[in-house]
Amino acid sequence: MSRLFTFTGSNQGPWVVTATNGVVGETMAEAKRVDIAAGPSPTHGEVVWRLRGITSNQRYVTRTENEQLVAKQVALGRPTSDRAAIIPIRKNAAWWALPQDERRAVLERSNHIELGLKYLPAVARRLHHCRDLGEAEPFDFVTLFDYAAADAPAFEELVEALRATEEWQYVDREVDVRLARES
Amino acid sequence: MSRLFTFTGSNQGPWVVTATNGVVGETMAEAKRVDIAAGPSPTHGEVVWRLRGITSNQRYVTRTENEQLVAKQVALGRPTSDRAAIIPIRKNAAWWALPQDERRAVLERSNHIELGLKYLPAVARRLHHCRDLGEAEPFDFVTLFDYAAADAPAFEELVEALRATEEWQYVDREVDVRLARES
Numbered sequence: 001m002s003r004l005f006t007f008t009g010s011n012q013g014p015w016v017v018t019a020t021n022g023v024v025g026e027t028m029a030e031a032k033r034v035d036i037a038a039g040p041s042p043t044h045g046e047v048v049w050r051l052r053g054i055t056s057n058q059r060y061v062t063r064t065e066n067e068q069l070v071a072k073q074v075a076l077g078r079p080t081s082d083r084a085a086i087i088p089i090r091k092n093a094a095w096w097a098l099p100q101d102e103r104r105a106v107l108e109r110s111n112h113i114e115l116g117l118k119y120l121p122a123v124a125r126r127l128h129h130c131r132d133l134g135e136a137e138p139f140d141f142v143t144l145f146d147y148a149a150a151d152a153p154a155f156e157e158l159v160e161a162l163r164a165t166e167e168w169q170y171v172d173r174e175v176d177v178r179l180a181r182e183s
Numbered sequence: 184m185s186r187l188f189t190f191t192g193s194n195q196g197p198w199v200v201t202a203t204n205g206v207v208g209e210t211m212a213e214a215k216r217v218d219i220a221a222g223p224s225p226t227h228g229e230v231v232w233r234l235r236g237i238t239s240n241q242r243y244v245t246r247t248e249n250e251q252l253v254a255k256q257v258a259l260g261r262p263t264s265d266r267a268a269i270i271p272i273r274k275n276a277a278w279w280a281l282p283q284d285e286r287r288a289v290l291e292r293s294n295h296i297e298l299g300l301k302y303l304p305a306v307a308r309r310l311h312h313c314r315d316l317g318e319a320e321p322f323d324f325v326t327l328f329d330y331a332a333a334d335a336p337a338f339e340e341l342v343e344a345l346r347a348t349e350e351w352q353y354v355d356r357e358v359d360v361r362l363a364r365e366s
Contacts (some may be wrong), residue, residue: 011311059283061282063285099249100287
């Protein structure tokens, strides 16, 4: 099972880019299409942007929370999921300097885990870590979401709610790339 | 400030290898000398082994513990530190599947943080993460320690105490490379 994933914005790939928005900080150039591949970078014609991330162990979740998540969790790639979002974020130095107990406390006050749960199983997600892939990564995390077009309003609610939290005050770069599956 | 470090065992470098022991699982070939470099791999003649790791945020330590650590902490590379150890370890799948609260509980029952504190400032250390550098890393962590020859017995006590803990039951590969600075 691959842990490393590469996200490539170019003129190739099954996902059509419907929007590229810089939410905080520098945005990314707009690509026409996106390819999401397990493993290292595949070859593409003209690469507009490339992100990579690796799935890893849980950093905050307790056993009880994990059981709730696993019970509702769904895999990416359901046939009905014709919409997706790739949201890379970077957190600032103040976040990374916080000890574990205080980062966890910020997540709790931000209802981060509850928010994710609330939109399951409508919105599937996979979190990829980038920060420790090397020292020159442009983002700390890339989250990939997918959902049915009918659940797009619910997805919008989820990202709006997250962006309003205390946790998001530590986000100093965020880009939001929306995708539709080629029909 | 570099976060990525490369450890190269070859016939070059300021550190002379005095012992290479496989503690758990497969050992590594014995190199004559070791070079420790900030950043990606420097060029060496005949490389016997190469490890890399990246310093990262604290994963378990609370604010109170962090304050105690910072108060006693010392930097690597003191002029009196003529001994060093490079100890790469890998933890098993059961460890990585544990939720955060249970990994923390194992560390607590293992007195991991207290043990590190007890041997400060005699033994300086730097923890490097490897697990999320990519999916084919041979180890999860590399810890570099340095100390004066007179503190070698204290260092021995520290590693023996750690290896006797509940936490170390999750270690499925460990190699211990001892070094002396060229005089």
